[in-house]
Amino acid sequence: MIIDIHAHLGHHPLQDFKQEPEDILAVMEKYEISRSFILPFPSMKIKTVNDSVAAFVKKHPGKLTGFAVIDPAADDALEEVERIAGLGLKGVMLDPEFHGVFRRQAKVEALMVPCMDNGLPVLFNTLNIEVGEGSRMGREPYYNGLNSLAFKFPEVRFVVSPFWPRIRDLMRQYQNIFIDSGGRNGISGAVRLAVExxxxxxxxxxxxxxxxxxxxxxxxxxxxxxxVYRELLLGKNAKRIFGDLF
Amino acid sequence: MDPAGIDMACVFGNDNEYVAEAAKKFPDRYIPFVYFDPRYEEVAVETVEKYATELGWKGVKVGHQHAVARFMYPLMEKAEEHGLLVVIHSDHSIRNHPYIIGDIANSFPKVKTVILHMGGGTCFDSELLSTKMAEKNPNIYLETCYSNPYAIKQAVETIGADRVMFGSDDSNGGYGSRFEKPGQYQDLMLDAVRVIGLPKDQEEAILGGTIANLMGIDA
Incomplete structure (x- = not known):
């Protein structure tokens, strides 16, 4: 069983990446991926991209689980969490670089309340903290931000990259932190975490x-x-941890 | 190499004599490149000249943090003089960024220059910028290891498969040692090219034709 917890739909506003619904389904079939979590790319057109994900996953409930992107700085961020839950989306994606998440810690923490109420996990869309926002802010705000969130909201499941600063310490401290391997280049980091x-x-x-x-x-x-660890990483963990979202 | 079906490899390391011995022992498998270590200042450039003239080596490897070295320009002058292929490590850092390599290559348009790893594979921006640098500088070539199929495909569409080449970046105790069996790491790197589904001739160019042409080898 293979479950992919991180596949983007649509296009990235700043980078030349795009993926259409049929691309995702074709790859899933070819490589026997039984379920994919569908995330929008980060965007300022929040409602548009969230609606696109909702429409796509609604057509394939047996294969897809949809996430929404939320901009913590938006005036209607709290309402958008409730709205996307009503649309049938099952999780929230935050993009620390695109939306400057960790410069808005108080707003992010407020967002966790509707996430907790609706049982929505929160996935941070980052690959390498050393580039982008992480390189400008330094790595401490990422560590401190997640440290605070995981402590204050133990019922919320947080999903982060294996490259997250001091992730070993954070995972040992908080059982509600999970790892998204982030493709081939993140696998070696993910495998190390699985072992260590x-x-x-x-x-x-x-x-x-x-x-x-x-x-x-x-x-x-x-x-x-x-x-046996391979099977956990490929799908068993995702089914056990996020099975309530399927 | 054998389990992964790799016929030949460009090899380099900070011990040039060790590389020379290996190349002498397996002349049909290894293509030796001289390692440029600018910590030795002018001696580093003299070393490149020595291997080019005395042993006939045709390539130079520039390693981590060296693309901004004070002796890079003298090195490129020497490479131009001897017709050497210059391959330079790249990543998203300021010292190895594709922009830096693009600037160097732009200053020496006669020197064929390879951006190794296409920016590093951990940062999509630097992968895509590698292609931009190659688009603007016809003497720039790209090597694929750590890069993602999406970026490799875009590179092929932009500059052509005859300027893109496969590489694994494996070494003793390197990434390959994290895999269960020999050759599995290289196989994974090969898959980054294979999964794109390129036309056969383009795939063959990336997997060997491009570097064979540059090194004057019958593929």
Whole structure:
């Protein structure tokens, strides 16, 4: 069983990446991915991209789980969380770089209340903290931000990249932090976390279309890792942790 | 190399003599490149000249943090003089950024220059900027290891497969050692090209034709 917890739909406003619904379905079928979490790209057209994800996942409830992007700085951010929950979306994506999330910690923390009330996990869309916003702000705001969120909102599931600053410390401290492998290049980091911190909270996420799901799956299947751990990473963890969203 | 079906490899390391011994032992498998270490200042450039003239080596490897070195321009002058292929490590840092390599290559348009790793693979912006640099500078070539199929496909569409080449960046105790069996790491890197579904001739160019042409090897 393969579950991909990180596939983007649509186009990125700043980078030349795009992925259409039929692209996602074709790759899922070809590489036997039984379920994908569908995330919009970060956007300032919040309602438009969230509606697109909702419409897509509604057509394929047996295969897809939809997430919404939320801009914590938006005046209607809290209302948008309630709206997307009503649309049938099952999680919230925050993009620290695009929306400057960790410069708005108080607003982000307020957002966690409707996320908790609706059982929505919160996924941070980052690949490498050392570039982009992380390089401008330094890595501490990322560590401090997640440290605060995970402590104050223990019922909310937080999903982050294996490159998150001091992720080992955070995972050991908080059981509500989970790892999204982030494609082939994140797999080695994810595998290390599975070995060093534990295999039960690390999940495969392709970060497609930037990364290709086939490479991430192959990396998990061929890197040095117990076969039973491989199955956890490829899908069993995601089913156990996020099965209530399916 | 054998389990992954790789016939030949460009090899380099900070011990040029070790590379020379390996290339002498397996002349049909290894293409030796001299390692440029600017910490030795003018001696680094003299070393490049020595291997080019005495052993006939045709390529130079520039490693991490060296693309901004004070002796990069003398190196490029030497490369132009001897017709050497210059391959330069890249990533998203200021010292190895594709912009830096693009600027160097732009100053030496006769020197064929390879941006290794297309910007590093951990930052999509630097991958895409590698292609931009190659688009603006016909003497720039791109090497694919760590890069994602999306970026490789875009590079092929922009500059053509005959300026893109496969690489694995494996080494003793390197990334390959994290895999269960020999060759699996290289196989994964090869898949980054294969999954794109390029026409056969383009795929063959990336997997060997491009570098064979540059090095004057019958593929």
């Amino acid at each position: 911190v534990g295999p039960t909270r690390v999940c495969f996420g392709s970060e497609s279309p930037q990364n290709h799901p086939a490479l991430g799956v192959k990396a998990i299947r061929t890197m040095k890792l117990s076969p």
